[in-house]
Amino acid sequence: MLPIYKPYLPASSLRYAHDALDSTWISSQGVYIDKAKEQLKELIKSRYVVLVNNGTCATHMLALGLKFKYPHIRKIIVPNNVYVAAWNSFLYSGGFDFEIVDADLSTWNMDHGAIREIPDDTALLVVHNLGNIINVPALRKRFPKAVIVEDACEGLFGSYDGIPAGTGSLMGSISFFGNKTITSGEGGAVFTQDEELFEYLNSVRGQGQSSVRYVHDKLGYNYRMTNVQAAILCGQLELVADIRNRKREVFDLYREQLREVDEIRFQQEEPGTEHAQWMFAVRFEGFDLPTKNALELFLFENNIETRPMFYPIDRHVHLSRFKGAHAVANQLNHQCLLLPSFPEMTRGQVLNVSRKIKDFLRTRGSR
Missing domain, CATH: 3.90.1150.10 (Aspartate Aminotransferase, domain 1)
Incomplete structure (x- = not known):
C-alpha cells in the first residue's frame, strides 16, 4: 500500500535521538531542545519560539495567549472546513463563541472576502488549509485594529509577502506530527514577536512555573517537548x-x-x-x-x-x-x-x- 504520508527521517535524526537517549536527558530538558528552538528561530525569522508536545497544544496556546493579552475578546471568526483541532483548541478553556465563515471554492481556505468587519470583542483565526497560505499582511491592511492569530500547523515554510507564514500575526502555531513536512512524531511550536506573550506562554506550557522553582503563579499545563522529540527534529531542520x-x-x-x-x-x-x-x-x-x-x-x-x-x-x-x-x-x-x-x-x-x-x-x- 502506498501510504498517504511517510516521515522523512535522515540518519542525523536517528543519530541525535540515540545521543539524547544515551545522555539520559529524555524528558523536557536537554541540549536538543535549545538547539531546535534556535534552528527554528533562524529559519522562521521569529523573535520567540515556544516548543510544545504537539500541534493541538500549540494551537491551544493561541487561545490561552488571547485570554492573557486580550481578555475582552469573546468571539473568534473561524473557517468552516478545517481539521477539528483548530476549533477544539479554542473551546478547551471556555469563554469563546464562534462566528463561522464558509470556504472559498478556489483556495479551499476561509472565504475571508466575506468578512465585512471585525468588532473589538472578536479575533480572527486564520488556518492555512493543506499548506495553502492566506495573505495575513493583506488582511491586516483591511482590518488594521483586528487581532489575528494563525493555525499554521499545515503551513510551515509557506509565506506571505516574503515572510514565513505564522509570523505576520500576534502568534502562530505549527505542528510536527508524523505526517508533517518536518516531524518529531508528535510536537509543535508557537511563534510570536511579542516578548510579554512569549514569557507568559513559556510559563504556561511548563505548569505555570514562576521564577522560583516549585512556586507556580498561574494555572499551567504540561505541554513541554521532550529532548528526544527535539533531537529527531534537529536532524530534519538541518536538511x-x-x-x-x-x-x-x-x-x-x-x-x-x-x-x-x-x-x-x-x-x-x-x-x-x-x-x-x-x-x-x-x-x-x-x-x-x-x-x-x-x-x-x-x-x-x-x-x-x-x-x-x-x-x-x-x-x-x-x-x-x-x-x-x-x-x-x-x-x-x-x-x-x-x-x-x-x-x-x-x-x-x-x-x-x-x-x-x-x-x-x-x-x-x-x-
Missing part, C-alpha cells in the same frame, strides 16, 4: 532545503500529469503567497459524494491510500451547535481528495497515482 525540494518535485510532477484532465481543479494561491506544499490534493469538478467515495475505493483497491477533505464544523457531534454557511465547505468535502505526497515519493509512484486517477475518470466517462 530543510533538501526536504522542501523533494516535496516541490512531487507537487510539480502531479501538476504536470493532471493539469490537462478536464475534471480536475487545483488549489489556487492568493497573490503574494507561496504554498507550503504540505499535502497535494485535487478537486474533481462535478463529483458528488458517492462518486468521490467510489474513486477513494478504487484507489484503495489499487494499493493507494488517500484522505478526504475536512468536513464542515456542524458535522462533528460536539460542535453541531455552531451554525453557519457551509455550502462550499460541503462541496469541497464531496469533491476533493488528498493524495500521497511525502518527500521520498518516487517519480514512478506519482505517475502511477496519476494514471490510476485517469483510468477511473476514463471508465466513468465511458458509462
Whole structure:
C-alpha cells in the first residue's frame, strides 16, 4: 500500500535521538531542545519560539495567549472546513463563541472576502488549509485594529509577502506530527514577536512555573517537548532545503500529469503567497459524494491510500451547535481528495497515482 504520508527521517535524526537517549536527558530538558528552538528561530525569522508536545497544544496556546493579552475578546471568526483541532483548541478553556465563515471554492481556505468587519470583542483565526497560505499582511491592511492569530500547523515554510507564514500575526502555531513536512512524531511550536506573550506562554506550557522553582503563579499545563522529540527534529531542520525540494518535485510532477484532465481543479494561491506544499490534493469538478467515495475505493483497491477533505464544523457531534454557511465547505468535502505526497515519493509512484486517477475518470466517462 502506498501510504498517504511517510516521515522523512535522515540518519542525523536517528543519530541525535540515540545521543539524547544515551545522555539520559529524555524528558523536557536537554541540549536538543535549545538547539531546535534556535534552528527554528533562524529559519522562521521569529523573535520567540515556544516548543510544545504537539500541534493541538500549540494551537491551544493561541487561545490561552488571547485570554492573557486580550481578555475582552469573546468571539473568534473561524473557517468552516478545517481539521477539528483548530476549533477544539479554542473551546478547551471556555469563554469563546464562534462566528463561522464558509470556504472559498478556489483556495479551499476561509472565504475571508466575506468578512465585512471585525468588532473589538472578536479575533480572527486564520488556518492555512493543506499548506495553502492566506495573505495575513493583506488582511491586516483591511482590518488594521483586528487581532489575528494563525493555525499554521499545515503551513510551515509557506509565506506571505516574503515572510514565513505564522509570523505576520500576534502568534502562530505549527505542528510536527508524523505526517508533517518536518516531524518529531508528535510536537509543535508557537511563534510570536511579542516578548510579554512569549514569557507568559513559556510559563504556561511548563505548569505555570514562576521564577522560583516549585512556586507556580498561574494555572499551567504540561505541554513541554521532550529532548528526544527535539533531537529527531534537529536532524530534519538541518536538511530543510533538501526536504522542501523533494516535496516541490512531487507537487510539480502531479501538476504536470493532471493539469490537462478536464475534471480536475487545483488549489489556487492568493497573490503574494507561496504554498507550503504540505499535502497535494485535487478537486474533481462535478463529483458528488458517492462518486468521490467510489474513486477513494478504487484507489484503495489499487494499493493507494488517500484522505478526504475536512468536513464542515456542524458535522462533528460536539460542535453541531455552531451554525453557519457551509455550502462550499460541503462541496469541497464531496469533491476533493488528498493524495500521497511525502518527500521520498518516487517519480514512478506519482505517475502511477496519476494514471490510476485517469483510468477511473476514463471508465466513468465511458458509462
